[in-house]
Amino acid sequence: MKIAIIGFGAAAIGFIEKIKDSEHEIHVFEKSKDIYSSSISGIRADGKLFVSKEMGGDIEVDIELQEKLVEYYISKTSDRKFERGSSFTNHEFYNKFYAKGFQPILSEFFHLGTDQLKQILYTIYKDFKTYKNIHFHFNADIEGVTMLTGKVLLNNKKAFDKVVIAVGRSGHKLIQTIINEFPEAVTDNTKVDMGVRFELPNHIVEELNEEMYEFKVKYKSKTGYMVRTFCNNPSGFVVTENYGDFATVNGHSKLKTKSTNTNFAILTTVKLTHPFDDPIGYGSHIAKLSNLLAGKRKVILQTYKNFKSSKRTKNLYRVEPTLERESYILGDINLAFPRRIAESIIDFVENLNSVIPGVANDDNLLYAPEIKFYSNKLSNDKFEDLKFIGDCSGGTRSIIYATAHGWLMAEDIIKNVL
Ligand SMILES: Cc1cc2nc3c(=O)[nH]c(=O)nc-3n(C[C@H](O)[C@H](O)[C@H](O)COP(=O)(O)OP(=O)(O)OC[C@H]3O[C@@H](n4cnc5c(N)ncnc54)[C@H](O)[C@@H]3O)c2cc1C
Structure with missing residues (x-):
């Protein structure tokens, strides 16, 4: 199957990592001119990876997958350097807040730091580039999608069997264009x-x-x-x-x-x-x-x-x-x-x-x-060939949840097709 993924951020990384060994032909369209200049977000600035059931997104991601994806990013650092900490794992603090009616949010975090992110992103990109079925297209600002029977066109030109939109928050223009054309995609706003x-x-x-x-x-x-x-x-x-x-x-x-x-x-x-x-x-x-x-x-x-x-x-x-x-x-x-x-x-x-x-x-x-x-919540059940992952779907708000969303979508595609 010929699949286009729009945007190369956290969600796209999870998607490609999971699907890269399959037979599918993957085309990545990223509006930035190269891997170094893509829009600013958590995988380019700061890089705090949270593991939590209580924050990061509204989709269901089990802790095991979250930890696996944290380890994936850490494995791409040059010498496994990161800071580690947690929130409210100290019972005394937890109880103090809880007693006054607060809901403390439990989480573990791993801080990679802005300084390392460029190299991590490049290492991931370099790995994906070694796969013959993965093709990168930079300077490719996708402005609209057209749905035909069994095919989706990008910018009214290139045809794909499936299009996965992963444009994050910076891709709100494309999302708005899609919503204007297909208002039924929105489930909550x-x-x-x-x-x-x-x-x-x-x-x-x-x-x-x-x-x-x-x-x-x-x-x-x-x-x-x-x-x-x-x-x-x-x-x-x-x-x-x-x-x-x-x-x-x-x-x-x-x-x-x-x-x-x-x-x-x-x-x-x-x-x-x-x-x-x-x-x-x-x-x-x-x-x-x-x-x-x-x-x-x-x-x-x-x-x-x-x-x-x-x-x-x-x-x-x-x-x-x-x-x-x-x-x-x-x-x-x-x-x-x-x-x-x-x-x-x-x-x-x-x-x-x-x-x-x-x-x-x-x-x-x-x-x-x-x-x-909040981004509009978009449905992934309405269209067979058009899917939304990561922050632009309204279902995630963090690196790990967005990466997991991509991973789970790829898993579904592999399961349904093979
Ligand atoms: C400044 C900042 C700091 C953050 N820090 C953290 C943090 O420390 N920890 C954390 O968990 N979360 C953090 N976040 C949130 C986190 O970055 C996002 O939740 C996550 O990156 C979402 O992944 P995504 O793949 O959905 O979108 P992104 O990672 O934003 O990727 C979207 C990609 O799509 C591209 N794109 C957009 N429109 C188009 C188009 N029309 N055509 C082609 N390409 C397009 C963009 O250039 C971009 O590369 C931060 C966000 C910001 C803005």
């Missing part, structure tokens, strides 16, 4: 995660930062909304993220330069029902409203005390923002956020303060908006 980046002095969360690399908890707030932490950055920095027509906040940490603050996202999952069908539109409008108040490409910064009392922040006290001065304005996030989201965040922080005293200090900082868009 009702969710968006809205919230703030929270920043506080390191010493308040020191014990937690020492105990685990990434502290992830979920909490069902009194509003009924699920609230979660995401992307904890000890000694880190807050940055803005430019989406073209609006700006949001994010956080990161550097290997050498350290700040005296820790930042993490506090996100509320907003899940709406029929006739709502535009979570990206909803999130973007709130982001634009925040930017409108803050000034073009700026975000709003507010102290926790002022956030609680809906007053504009005019002065800061002890906590020095790590976001550069020209990127924010002191203001009132409540003018842009729906009340239910603001109340969910306050309930979360107050409750977190009962586990980590000092989290709810008046002068801790909130930056808004932080938004995580």
Whole structure:
């Protein structure tokens, strides 16, 4: 069978690794000009490999396969160098959070580091290139697919028996084109995660930062909304993220330069029902409203005390923002956020303060908006010859889950055909 895979990221790697020894002819179409310049994602920056049943994606991937895929990536390093850690495997911490109504997220992690990823990716590519049935096509931006009986055309030209779309989040344009043409492919698009980046002095969360690399908890707030932490950055920095027509906040940490603050996202999952069908539109409008108040490409910064009392922040006290001065304005996030989201965040922080005293200090900082868009959930049952794997399918959000999705899809194809 002649199979096209669109995009060469984590999902494609899992797919090709599993199918490479079969008889199938595999063509990989990647829009970047070569293996070194493909779009930025976790297999090109950072490379944290998580093993967890509770995070990384909504598809079912057993721990055995996750561990096997972690070992696959580690085996591609030149000298098996990586950092290792875990979250909430310490019972004392787990119990402390659990007792206050939090759901601690258990995970093991393996950190490869940005510095090694280029070489790992190249080693994988070089291995695939040795297979006669695998053909790479770079500079190949796929803009659309056409379905004919028993065949799928790419860009209205090349015909394949099966097309597997693995374009990640950076391939949203192609996904939107496919959805416009085949709306029945979408099974769910009702969710968006809205919230703030929270920043506080390191010493308040020191014990937690020492105990685990990434502290992830979920909490069902009194509003009924699920609230979660995401992307904890000890000694880190807050940055803005430019989406073209609006700006949001994010956080990161550097290997050498350290700040005296820790930042993490506090996100509320907003899940709406029929006739709502535009979570990206909803999130973007709130982001634009925040930017409108803050000034073009700026975000709003507010102290926790002022956030609680809906007053504009005019002065800061002890906590020095790590976001550069020209990127924010002191203001009132409540003018842009729906009340239910603001109340969910306050309930979360107050409750977190009962586990980590000092989290709810008046002068801790909130930056808004932080938004995580979910990809539309796409069906793999609707079309025989057109499949979606990895983040673009809406089913995964991590390197290991995306790689596993590709692996499992290849396994299915092999089983059904042989
Ligand atoms: C900055 C960043 C850091 C991250 N860090 C981590 C981390 O440490 N750990 C973790 O588990 N997850 C991390 N993630 C998430 C992780 O990278 C993704 O979940 C995972 O890579 C998804 O795999 P994928 O194959 O679906 O997409 P990708 O790995 O993004 O691959 C998609 C590929 O498709 C190509 N493409 C897109 N459109 C087209 C088109 N139209 N035609 C042809 N080719 C196209 C792209 O150039 C890209 O190479 C991070 C994400 C980002 C953005």
